Amino acid sequence: MKKFWLATERLLSWLARIALWISGAGLTLMTVIIFWQVFSRYLLNRSPSWTESFSVLLMGWFIFLGAAVGVRERTHLGFDVLLYFLPPSAKAVLRSISDIVVLAFGAGMIVYGIQLARLTWNTVMPSLALPGGVGFLPVILGGVLVCLFSLERLAGRFAGLPVDADQYVTGEEAL
DSSP states (O other): OHHHHHHHHHHHHHHHHHHHHHHHHHHHHHHHHHHHHHHHHHTSSOOOSSHHHHHHHHHHHHHHHHHHHHHHHTOSOOOOGGGGTSOHHHHHHHHHHHHHHHHHHHHHHHHHHHHHHHHHTTSEETTTTEEGGGGGHHHHHHHHHHHHHHHHHHHHHHTTOOTTTTSSOOHHHHO
16 A cells, blocks of 8 residues: 555656646746747737747646646645644545645536536637637646545545645644
8 A cells, every 4th residue: 555655646746747837937937938028018019919928828827727736735725723723633624625625626626627618629829820628728727636636635644644734833743
């Protein structure tokens, strides 16, 4: 079981790293495109028509992939005050409930993202000449990653592995 867990953790760590690189590259590329838009509009008096649509498309990719990595690395906002006062077993229960809610949200991203992509696939983004459903692909992929990362933490916690060992350590737990 431990070998399987370590292999799965390595694979998901690799997926998170790839998602983070894609997200960072998308943010960088969007910055360059917006710079080009401003430069060409104000200095060349000739504004390209594709820059806004492409920037919005890139924004979807870096937001949803980055959010999924945030789920894995537990860097999303949360209301954690209660966790400081509870015993470790109660913390594990609350964290598991939180992971189940996040898993359900990720599943919703997949289901509704697919529905939206299907509904808009036959439309065309005029300035990019791409199917409209392409804009919902990051929602679907982000949902898949959110589900995988939530399941990873749930499975590890239920297997008794220290998935929360580095989180919210108080003085008495450190002893």
